[in-house]
Amino acid sequence: MRSFEYARPETEGEALELLSEHGGNTAVLAGGTDLMNLLKRDVIQPDRVVDIKNVSSWRGIKRHEDGVLIGANVTLDEINEHAISADYRSLIDVIDGIRAIQITAHGTVAGDLCQLPHCWYFRNGYGLLAMKDGESLVATGDNRYHAILGNSGPAKFVSASRFAPPAIAWDAKVRIVTRRPANVEHVSNVLPANAKKTEHVENVLHEEWLPLEYFFLTPKTNGQGVTVLKPGQVITHLWLPAASDTRSATYEVLELNGLDQPQASAACCLGLDGGIVRHAKIVLGHVAPTPWIAHEAAKWLVGQQLTSDIAETAGRMAVSKATPLSHNDYKVQMAQTAVKRALLKATNQLGEVL
Template sequence: MRPIEYARPETVGEAVELLSEHDGATAVLAGGTDLIYLMQKDVLDPPPRRLVDLKNIPELQDIRQQDDRLVIGACCTLEQIADSPLTAPLRALHDVIDGIRSIQVQQMGTIGGDLCHLPNCWYFRNGYGLLALNEGRSLVESGENRYHAIFGNQGPAKFVSASRFAPALIACGASVRIVGPQPDQQETVPLEYFYVAPKTNRQGVTILKPGQFLSHVIVPLARPLQTATYEVLQIEGLDWPLAAAAAALHVEGGVVRDARIVMGHVAPVPWIADAAARFLVGRSIDEDSAQRAGEMAVAGATPLSQNAYKVQLARTAVKRAVLKAAGLLEGGV
């Protein structure tokens, strides 16, 4: 039997030490909703020799308000986040949890696990690596790319970022705390800089290095924001969005003073639509301005051979996220 060590640290420091050994052939176990599957499919490179279970570290399971910031432990489950009154102002997060629809994943899945989720790219999950290369050539380009990237796909990575929360959290200005690789080492990084489009199969999808893990998500609460996420989901069950967008609007007197729009599942990283957001500043939200924001958001899209339809989906997701954030999305869609 392929030996595997299971470690249950009770402090962040212990966890860092346990993760740092075995030359990086370790993996963080949070909810386990995806890691176990990836191990069974034997597609992790290197295959982990030790799992470090973070669920017994109290500070990672806590949601608390510190001054004007919300600090969410990485091991908080989606259900815990949905049930916490502290998250009530962050509608965009609730939209994501509602969209996940699977009670099992809501109860087991964690926010940290979501943010570090590996792609659902079928080439990756069939053992062709993150970049899906075959003799140096991209399988995605000549193959089945209906669910792949329409932005940021000119480099070797053509999968889409899997995180459901990242667009909403980036739109809200969130940061993440990274601990390790030394037990007392930590840094805080804006979430938008957390993701990378890898150039090699072993680079991973985040800036995390061996021995590091994401311990907390920090969301600023100083300004009242109107937020929403809109995911285009084909079915009413657990499914990956075909495209998604999150919008965070700071509105005063019916006019947008500041805005952030981030698209998900359209690029190897969460894709920030700055031009669309800037366009909204100084305007009021209505069907027309939301539609134009959607159009601006997808202006630079570079679809692959099969996925031009995702441009339309991303455009619609942005429009509807903006309308929803403004409380203007009518029922039924």
């Protein structure tokens, strides 16, 4: 392992200052469950590691009238044990599936959202695009766990976050802050014209609330990352809109009973009126370089009575544009089934089909 400076700030201001120095070649340490491995394997080489666990304003879960504010440092166990767990079932489904107390006790919400891909070529030093001598190692090699959607460009890894699919289905936002206002121009470039964005400059602090669905990026060149975060930027909070009577569920297809990453997952949020779907959002995970929003399937569901057959059709629609690689066409069926089961789980019908 290379040597690096270690810093442990206690306030937001201190943390941002420490992160912006060294030309931004710094890394955020939250629970450390993933970052330590990246450092040990030399996959990332920061000059300074900034341990944010003691930043007290980035801790805690606060309920507001119109939603819930979750600090970046909140652990998965803390979410699970909080009263909000009854309202946001799709988040708890993810925590239930982790089955590793090391991860749930130390892993944080923001650490999950920002974790880097588990692609074995990336983790072995070939970069996010996994190129060697101008060839894609993924396209010609072992691609059984790689992307089946959004994989036409050079990036073929799958997004690692398990919370992102359910959080995006909830229309979550993240608070991103930086000491360098100039960086925010980049963030605004990735937003579609109709996306809501708020920002203000106060001294040198720049704050932005970004809808989580615009947070993830598919890199096209080696210099690009997997999120909009630029050097020195950090997530401080996650905002979930009030649950009201929305129903939600996540269904993950896992191979192991212990430490594992899903091969495919689907999360949904549904508004129902007498069994008829009034609004729907479906997001797939671990099938594309970013969480994958199934817009067409969700739109088609509106106005339907949610039965097993309808859920199955929605699943088929969600993966209809899949372009599997040489060794992963099995994931298409998995993703389709994950959508069907997430929809049935959200409406308490899953037991009837298993």
